[in-house]
Every structure is written in structure tokens, then in C-alpha cells.
Amino acid sequence: MSLRALFLGLTAGLALTAAPALSAELPGFGDSIADPVGEPWVLPEGIELSATIESYDPFDPDACKHPDEPPRETPPKPVGVTGGLVRVCLQFTNNTNTPIKVPLLYGIELISESQEIQNGIIVQRGELEVQMDQPLFAPLLADCMNGSRSAPGIGARYRIGPITQHPHILEALRLLDDRDLTDPLDAAIASSLLKPLYLGKALTQDARDQIADLPARVPT
Numbered sequence: 001m002s003l004r005a006l007f008l009g010l011t012a013g014l015a016l017t018a019a020p021a022l023s024a025e026l027p028g029f030g031d032s033i034a035d036p037v038g039e040p041w042v043l044p045e046g047i048e049l050s051a052t053i054e055s056y057d058p059f060d061p062d063a064c065k066h067p068d069e070p071p072r073e074t075p076p077k078p079v080g081v082t083g084g085l086v087r088v089c090l091q092f093t094n095n096t097n098t099p100i101k102v103p104l105l106y107g108i109e110l111i112s113e114s115q116e117i118q119n120g121i122i123v124q125r126g127e128l129e130v131q132m133d134q135p136l137f138a139p140l141l142a143d144c145m146n147g148s149r150s151a152p153g154i155g156a157r158y159r160i161g162p163i164t165q166h167p168h169i170l171e172a173l174r175l176l177d178d179r180d181l182t183d184p185l186d187a188a189i190a191s192s193l194l195k196p197l198y199l200g201k202a203l204t205q206d207a208r209d210q211i212a213d214l215p216a217r218v219p220t
Contacts, residue, residue, distance in 0.1 A: 038162030050091035055152035064089035080141030086120025109161035179214040
């Protein structure tokens with residue numbers, strides 16, 4: 001086992017044992033098979049999101065693109081935190097005559113149609129610009145909400161869920177939104193700090209300090 005893997009395992013284990021429990025189960029998180037709860041994600045006026053949301057092959061250059069688009073040499077660059085296990089393809093359509101920017105908010109949940117497959121949650125904010133003359137196919141990475149479920153293979157079906165309002169998860173996502181998680185190790189540390197919260201644990205001061213130690217996100 002590498003030193004990095006060992007460090008991450010210790011970080012997750014310490015965070016899980018040190019954090020006091022708030023509730024036995026959060027809907028849609030951990031072992032819960034209930035639908036997640038929260039506030040709805042409202043798209044900008046004129047933007048439609050296809051009801052067909054599927055996981056894709058991150059190694060396939062032609063994954064998550066318009067059927068008429070020419071073959072690509074490299075896989076698409078996804079929006080989201082490096083290392084997210086829930087990888088889905090979103091398809092947006094702009095029904096206006098001007099480009100529209102679509103905000104991807106942290107806390108948006110992706111609900112698996114199968115209770116055997118992991119749900120996902122967006123960890124950091126992003127933004128997509130949808131042109132008016134062609135649909136936008138956007139590959140998205142989300143953090144796994146259910147450690148006991150299987151990661152999605154190719155073609156697993158999802159639907160957009162609500163934005164979580166759980167206070168400790170929201171606080172952690174707010175703090176992580178200011179961190180640069182492009183490095184896989186930093187992304188893995190962030191994910192390990194979120195996992196206890198998915199099980200109903202409270203966000204500890206130690207976890208807050210570890211988030212603060214991650215590199216700062218440079219505004220774009």
C-alpha cells in the first residue's frame with residue numbers, strides 16, 4: 001500500500017470515529033434507499049435538461065458527445081472534482097436566441113435509478129455555457145454518497161435530485177468550494193472528509209482544519 005493510500009485511510013478512519021453522530025440515517029446517503037431530500041435545482045429560463053442521464057466510460061474519447069460530432073482523439077474533460085466515482089453525461093438544450101450560462105451548484109444530488117448503484121453529489125460549483133444552435137453534452141464527476149453500493153458502470157441511469165440542505169454537509173461543501181481539488185490526492189482527501197457526514201456524523205473542527213490545509217482555489 002502506498003503512503004498516500006495509507007494516509008487517506010487513516011484520515012477517513014479518524015474522522016469517522018471522532019465525529020459525533022447526528023442521526024442514524026440521511027435519506028439517499030450511506031445505506032439509505034430513500035430518495036434524497038432538499039431544495040430543487042432550478043434551471044435558467046429557456047434551458048432544458050434531457051431526462052436521459054447515463055454514466056459513461058471516462059476512457060472513451062467519443063463518450064458524452066453529440067452523435068454528429070467528429071471522432072475525438074482524447075476523452076472529454078469533465079466538470080467536477082477529480083476522482084469522482086459517479087460519472088454522468090448531462091445534455092442541455094437552449095431554447096432561446098442567446099447563449100445562457102448554467103450554474104452547477106455544490107450539493108446537487110444525482111439519484112441512481114438502481115438501489116444497487118451509488119448516488120452522487122456535486123462537491124464544487126461550476127458553470128456551463130449553452131449555445132442556442134446546438135445541444136451541450138457535459139460530462140460531470142460527482143462524489144459517491146453510498147460506500148456500500150457499487151460504482152456505476154457504463155450506461156447506469158440517473159436523474160437529477162435536489163440540492164442537499166443538511167447543515168454539516170453544506171458547511172463542508174462551502175469550505176471545499178474555496179479549495180483547489182484538481183490534484184487527485186487533494187480530491188481524495190476531500191472525499192474522505194465528506195464520507196462521515198454522509199453517515200450522519202457531525203463536521204468536526206479537525207475536519208475543518210484539514211480542509212483549510214488544502215490548497216486554495218484560484219478564481220477564474
